Amino acid sequence: MLFPTLAFAVFFLFVYLVSWSLDRENGRRKLFLLLASWFFYAQWDWRFVGLLIASAVLNWGVAALIVRSDRAGRRKLWVGLGVAANLTILGFFKYYGFFVEQAVDLLAQLGWERDLPLLQVVLPVGISFFTFQGVSYVVDVYRGKTAPAESLLDVMLLMSFFPHLVAGPIVRASDLLPQFARVPRLTREMATHGLLLIVWGLFKKTVIASELATRLVDPVFFDPSAYGAIDIAAAVYAYAVQIYCDFSAYSDMAIGIAALLGYSFPRNFDQPYRAASMQAFWRRWHISLSSWLRDYLYVPLGGGRKGLWSSCLNVMITMLLGGLWHGAAWTFVAWGALHGGAQVVERLGRAVVKDRKVIPTWLGILITFHVVCLGWILFRAETFDLAMQMLAGLGRFEAFSLVTPFVLALIVGGLAMHWLPPRAVEGLAERLKTAPSPTLGVLIGAAILLVEAMRPEGVAPFIYFQF
Amino acid sequence: MSDPTDPIDPFPTQAHPPVSPFPPLDEPVAADPSSDWIGAADAHDLPTRENALVALGRFAFPPAPALDEEGEASRARRWTSQTLFVICAFLMIFNAGSLQNWARQQPPGWGQSTVDKLATVWVDQLALLGANLPVDGLRDAWRDAQAVQFDGTAKDRS
Numbered sequence: 001m002l003f004p005t006l007a008f009a010v011f012f013l014f015v016y017l018v019s020w021s022l023d024r025e026n027g028r029r030k031l032f033l034l035l036a037s038w039f040f041y042a043q044w045d046w047r048f049v050g051l052l053i054a055s056a057v058l059n060w061g062v063a064a065l066i067v068r069s070d071r072a073g074r075r076k077l078w079v080g081l082g083v084a085a086n087l088t089i090l091g092f093f094k095y096y097g098f099f100v101e102q103a104v105d106l107l108a109q110l111g112w113e114r115d116l117p118l119l120q121v122v123l124p125v126g127i128s129f130f131t132f133q134g135v136s137y138v139v140d141v142y143r144g145k146t147a148p149a150e151s152l153l154d155v156m157l158l159m160s161f162f163p164h165l166v167a168g169p170i171v172r173a174s175d176l177l178p179q180f181a182r183v184p185r186l187t188r189e190m191a192t193h194g195l196l197l198i199v200w201g202l203f204k205k206t207v208i209a210s211e212l213a214t215r216l217v218d219p220v221f222f223d224p225s226a227y228g229a230i231d232i233a234a235a236v237y238a239y240a241v242q243i244y245c246d247f248s249a250y251s252d253m254a255i256g257i258a259a260l261l262g263y264s265f266p267r268n269f270d271q272p273y274r275a276a277s278m279q280a281f282w283r284r285w286h287i288s289l290s291s292w293l294r295d296y297l298y299v300p301l302g303g304g305r306k307g308l309w310s311s312c313l314n315v316m317i318t319m320l321l322g323g324l325w326h327g328a329a330w331t332f333v334a335w336g337a338l339h340g341g342a343q344v345v346e347r348l349g350r351a352v353v354k355d356r357k358v359i360p361t362w363l364g365i366l367i368t369f370h371v372v373c374l375g376w377i378l379f380r381a382e383t384f385d386l387a388m389q390m391l392a393g394l395g396r397f398e399a400f401s402l403v404t405p406f407v408l409a410l411i412v413g414g415l416a417m418h419w420l421p422p423r424a425v426e427g428l429a430e431r432l433k434t435a436p437s438p439t440l441g442v443l444i445g446a447a448i449l450l451v452e453a454m455r456p457e458g459v460a461p462f463i464y465f466q467f
Numbered sequence: 468m469s470d471p472t473d474p475i476d477p478f479p480t481q482a483h484p485p486v487s488p489f490p491p492l493d494e495p496v497a498a499d500p501s502s503d504w505i506g507a508a509d510a511h512d513l514p515t516r517e518n519a520l521v522a523l524g525r526f527a528f529p530p531a532p533a534l535d536e537e538g539e540a541s542r543a544r545r546w547t548s549q550t551l552f553v554i555c556a557f558l559m560i561f562n563a564g565s566l567q568n569w570a571r572q573q574p575p576g577w578g579q580s581t582v583d584k585l586a587t588v589w590v591d592q593l594a595l596l597g598a599n600l601p602v603d604g605l606r607d608a609w610r611d612a613q614a615v616q617f618d619g620t621a622k623d624r625s
Contacts, residue, residue, distance in 0.1 A: 005569075006565060006566065006569040007569070013551070013555070016548075016551070017548075020544055020548070023544075185536065185539075185540040185543075186540055186543050186544050186547060187539075187540070187543050188543045188546055188547070190543075191543065191546070191547040191550070195550065195554075211613075260547065404613075404615070404616060404617070405615050405616070405617060406612055406613045406614075406615065437546050437547075437549035437550040437553060438549070438553050440550050440553075441549070441550045441551070441552070441553020441554045441556075441557060442553060442557055444550070444554050445553065445554045445556075445557030445558055445561070446557070448554070448558060448562075449557070449558065449561050449562055449601065449602055449605075450605060452558075452562050452565065452602060453602045453605035453606040453609060454605070454606075454609045
């Protein structure tokens with residue numbers, strides 16, 4: 001059940017009405033939201049609802065054991081076991097096939113031909129997101145950064161809440177559990193902001209991302225050898241816009257849907273292509289993941305506490321594992337290595353020039369954007385061969401065939417939206433919150449109608465569903 | 468009279484001010500009579516007579532007490548629900564075709580067939596009123612924009 005579908009709209013309206021009718025009984029409201037979330041998840045594969053429940057029980061149990069342990073060693077043991085169990089679940093479903101294939105190849109190269117047990121493991125949607133949430137909950141309880149949940153119901157809802165369940169943002173326990181403590185208060189500002197985010201997300205996903213994918217990106221990345229430099233370069237820029245509009249649209253809609261139910265999610269994107277360095281890019285792109293990697297991987301590795309070279313090594317490890325988190329393929333590892341390598345170069349450069357400004361901001365933005373685009377080639381290409389063909393094609397000048405004024409306008413528009421005022425949607429919500437409900441309803445309805453007129457037939461799944 | 472200081476120079480450069488053409492009087496001046504003027508008074512503070520009808524109205528329908536936090540939240544929920552209702556009604560009228568398309572994509576069965584028939588009747592009736600024209604017009608304009616090539620020609624959309 002995808003967000004931009006009529007089926008989801010009906011589902012959401014039902015959840016909205018019932019959940020607010022239970023506003024006097026927080027426990028029942030949360031139970032209803034949990035059941036609705038499981039129903040939502042079961043639309044992909046009902047068997048994995050059991051996995052979701054098991055994962056929640058595991059994390060709730062481990063957190064309870066940590067709280068009850070009075071010895072530091074025992075607490076450390078429990079948190080270690082909890083993290084390991086979460087990573088085992090993720091590893092089995094997401095990386096089992098990948099590592100077995102690598103092991104078979106390695107053994108073959110060493111002269112040992114072995115038939116290791118290959119399983120066709122189905123990847124549960126959103127497993128990377130809910131296991132990371134589980135890890136953050138257990139670790140935060142261990143560190144004393146968040147109080148343990150009042151009940152198993154809270155942990156289950158924390159991990160299963162349908163707006164963020166399948167593609168984030170990764171909402172931490174410290175953000176959401178306090179909101180579960182009582183029935184949330186809906187304000188006009190939240191509601192207006194939520195509605196605007198939903199419409200804005202619909203536009204980005206169904207108009208910009210879908211059109212660019214079908215008209216340019218998919219054909220060029222499928223067979224780069226059939227196209228010249230202009231088509232390929234345009235496809236790379238188009239993919240940069242597509243993945244931003246696709247993923248940020250999901251986050252916007254998730255935040256908007258949660259807001260209409262009274263819950264507040266953290267921002268996940270902040271005009272990432274305005275970043276003037278790779279470090280700044282990761283402060284603006286998929287913020288919930290980058291901050292997760294910082295707090296639960298980079299800092300425990302030592303962060304920047306042990307000097308420059310140690311921090312460079314830690315950044316590299318973090319980005320490599322961040323790349324692998326996105327998918328079980330070497331192209332993702334290479335993508336992570338590129339981002340890690342670029343950040344290492346930046347750190348070393350900063351250590352040399354200190355506080356002096358060496359390049360102007362506009363040049364920094366341009367360079368950062370093109371490094372990110374280079375990374376997107378690795379990210380999007382299914383194999384290294386195709387990625388290399390894309391790079392080789394950038395030197396092959398032929399007449400273009402797929403670039404049209406319409407496609408160009410979408411690319412330019414997708415990039416131009418990064419130069420809107422940073423809190424444009426919030427500002428608009430602030431103005432519209434005083435409008436009478438019929439006025440706002442007609443305005444939002446007209447905006448949806450406009451999107452509906454522009455969108456192509458059908459809706460492709462969000463890119464980040466595969467992660 | 469041809470006094471050089473008349474009119475007075477607005478930006479005098481002399482160190483001392485010019486001699487005033489109105490020197491102080493030598494004879495004593497009588498003090499002002501005492502005033503009943505109250506400096507802190509405001510016209511809005513003066514008592515006004517309430518309109519009898521307004522007074523009666525307030526007696527019959529006393530104003531509601533100021534809303535507490537729960538009351539504010541309840542009002543915001545009602546406002547949001549009304550907004551959602553208006554959005555749904557607006558789309559049911561002007562985008563009824565989506566409902567029909569959705570119904571036709573569902574697995575066949577009694578429910579699907581019923582929804583499809585209802586949607587078809589709804590779409591046909593609204594088409595008689597021209598409710599489909601805005602979205603169809605927008606869609607055509609959008610498709611035309613999609614078909615434009617760099618040389619200004621339009622690619623055949625068929």
